[in-house]
Amino acid sequence: xxxxxxxxxxxxxxxxxxxxxxxxxxxxxxxxxxxxxxxxxxxxxxxxxxxxxxxxxxxxxxxxxxxxxxxxxxxxxxxxxxxxxxxxxxxxxxxxxxxxxxxxxxxxxxxxxxxxxxxxxxxxxxxxxxxxxxxxxxxxxxxxxxxxxxxxxxxxxxxxxxxxxxxxxxxxxxxxxxxxxxxxxxxxxxxxxxx
Amino acid sequence: xxxxxxxxxxxxxxxxxxxxxxxxxxxxxxxxxxxxxxxxxxxxxxxxxxxxxxxxxxxxxxxxxxxxxxxxxxxxxxxxxxxxxxxxxxxxxxxxxxxxxxxxxxxxxxxxxxxxxxxxxxxxxxxxxxxxxxxxxxxxxxxxxxxxxxxxxxxxxxxxxxxxxxxxxxxxxxxxxxxxxxxxxxxxxxxxxxx
DNA sequence: ACCTGAACACCGTTCAAGT
DNA sequence: ACCTGAACACCGTTCAAGT
Numbered sequence: 305x306x307x308x309x310x311x312x313x314x315x316x317x318x319x320x321x322x323x324x325x326x327x328x329x330x331x332x333x334x335x336x337x338x339x340x341x342x343x344x345x346x347x348x349x350x351x352x353x354x355x356x357x358x359x360x361x362x363x364x365x366x367x368x369x370x371x372x373x374x375x376x377x378x379x380x381x382x383x384x385x386x387x388x389x390x391x392x393x394x395x396x397x398x399x400x401x402x403x404x405x406x407x408x409x410x411x412x413x414x415x416x417x418x419x420x421x422x423x424x425x426x427x428x429x430x431x432x433x434x435x436x437x438x439x440x441x442x443x444x445x446x447x448x449x450x451x452x453x454x455x456x457x458x459x460x461x462x463x464x465x466x467x468x469x470x471x472x473x474x475x476x477x478x479x480x481x482x483x484x485x486x487x488x489x490x491x492x493x494x495x496x497x498x499x
Numbered sequence: 500x501x502x503x504x505x506x507x508x509x510x511x512x513x514x515x516x517x518x519x520x521x522x523x524x525x526x527x528x529x530x531x532x533x534x535x536x537x538x539x540x541x542x543x544x545x546x547x548x549x550x551x552x553x554x555x556x557x558x559x560x561x562x563x564x565x566x567x568x569x570x571x572x573x574x575x576x577x578x579x580x581x582x583x584x585x586x587x588x589x590x591x592x593x594x595x596x597x598x599x600x601x602x603x604x605x606x607x608x609x610x611x612x613x614x615x616x617x618x619x620x621x622x623x624x625x626x627x628x629x630x631x632x633x634x635x636x637x638x639x640x641x642x643x644x645x646x647x648x649x650x651x652x653x654x655x656x657x658x659x660x661x662x663x664x665x666x667x668x669x670x671x672x673x674x675x676x677x678x679x680x681x682x683x684x685x686x687x688x689x690x691x692x693x694x
Numbered sequence: 695a696c697c698t699g700a701a702c703a704c705c706g707t708t709c710a711a712g713t
Numbered sequence: 714a715c716c717t718g719a720a721c722a723c724c725g726t727t728c729a730a731g732t
Contacts, residue, residue: 313696337725350697352726359725404599407645408654439646440683447642450602451634459603488635491690495683508715532706545716547707554706 314346316354320365327366327401331459335401337362364412367405370395372414374421381429382493385437388422389445389489396449400458407446437496444492452481509541511549515560522561522596526654530596559607562600565590567609569616576624577688580632583617584640584684591644595653602641632691639687647676 312318322343327335337359341348355361373395375387396406411419419438427434453459507513517538522530532554536543550556568590570582591601606614614633622629648654 336723338723347698348724349699349726353696404603407602408599408649410649410652410655436679439650440679443642443646443683444638445642446645447638447640450641450645451638454603454605455634457605460605484631484635488638488690491686495686531704533704542717543705544707544718548715 314344314350314354316365318344319351319354319362320369323362323366324369324399324402328399329401332401332404363405364409366399366402367409368413368415370399370402370406371411372418374418377425377428379429381426381431381434382497384422384425384429385431385441385493385496386489389441392442392445393449393485396445397452400453400456403449403453407450431496433499436499440492440496444488448485448488452485509539509545509549511560513539514546514549514557515564518557518561519564519594519597523594524596527596527599558600559604561594561597562604563608563610565594565597565601566606567613569613570620572620572623574624576621576626576629576632577692579617579620579624580626580636580688580691581684584636587637587640588644588680591640592647595648595651598644598648602645626691628694631694635687635691639683643680643683 319340323335323340326339326343337348337351340351340362344351351362352358355365357364371392373388373392375384375391377384379387396403419442423434423438426437431437514535518530518535521534521538532543532546535546535557539545546557547553550560552559566587568583568587570579570586572579574582591598614637618629618633621632626632
């Protein structure tokens with residue numbers, strides 16, 4: 305006979321993981337404290353012990369999770385910028401259910417830190433206006449992913465009534481979306497170099 | 500003594516207008532059928548008569564409102580594209596409360612029509628891959644506005660407890676945001692011409 | 695320290711009923 | 714045709730209580 309209490313205790317990580325799964329799978333509007341509790345085999349109120357500000361804290365944590373991207377420093381600033389943009393795109397695409405939060409919530413916590421880190425790395429690699437560049441790169445990635453995810457048909461009725469959604473394709477994007485992204489990214493880097 | 504019934508009858512337009520005001524002013528999460536009813540001096544249930552699919556239809560209508568942008572056809576395709584991007588940016592900036600919907604919901608209804616119209620206008624003006632161009636332009640505008648609105652501090656606690664929010668600045672953006680937008684737009688148009 | 699149960703105010707939506 | 718009132722299932726959050 306199984307124990308009534310969850311075998312592994314609750315944690316911030318497990319809560320976020322479960323929340324991401326619900327959002328990606330059923331949509332943000334169906335991510336509910338009670339449903340989240342169910343998924344974790346716990347009463348909804350247990351979540352408040354790990355995320356004291358409740359649902360608002362959960363939303364912040366989700367945006368942070370998908371937005372706090374790091375890459376190794378080496379190489380030219382172009383290499384660094386390219387790697388960071390690719391990684392950011394991948395992170396956002398992986399969790400379309402919380403894209404609205406990522407595009408909309410101002411960076412906080414680990415997300416804000418990652419931003420400063422990337423700015424420093426680009427400056428270190430010799431780029432003059434690193435802050436402006438990070439702004440432009442972020443805007444590029446945001447726009448590209450927003451259009452990609454819109455076109456992927458995510459966020460639509462999901463068939464008749466809440467049946468789960470299949471990710472657009474395994475391990476990356478459709479080849480033309482990838483090519484578009486790389487093309488625009490190269491153009492943007494050229495533009496930034498000419499500033 | 501005032502009449503109990505609203506002097507001017509409910510309509511789709513008035514509902515959308517009131518909903519935009521609530522979303523821009525208090526945030527999307529506080530846009531509630533009941534609050535919407537209050538703002539319109541009507542019971543919440545009256546809204547369903549004008550938007551049969553209820554809140555889902557309301558969300559669609561809001562995204563549509565802020566997304567269905569038209570400009571006059573004349574001039575080079577560059578002129579047309581530039582005008583359309585400026586108008587789209589202005590429309591999105593005007594209603595930061597529903598930006599998440601606009602960036603996230605696939606175009607439907609008048610929004611989808613406006614997209615086709617703009618594609619046709621660019622093709623008519625001599626641009627080879629007009630569909631790809633509209634995709635790129637849309638991505639550019641989306642990303643730019645997302646970063647702008649994030650930086651404007653909208654969507655934050657709004658002070659202590661739900662006090663209203665002041666638009667970033669009257670009649671347009673901060674001058675450097677405008678300059679950044681124009682700079683990137685010019686670069687993008689150059690890139691599209693070289694395809 | 696960590697989780698539960700009951701409670702409260704609020705939410706979306708339905709449906710029959712009013713005018 | 715247009716709106717209301719009452720009702721239902723569900724939601725976020727609190728708080729005292731259990732272990």
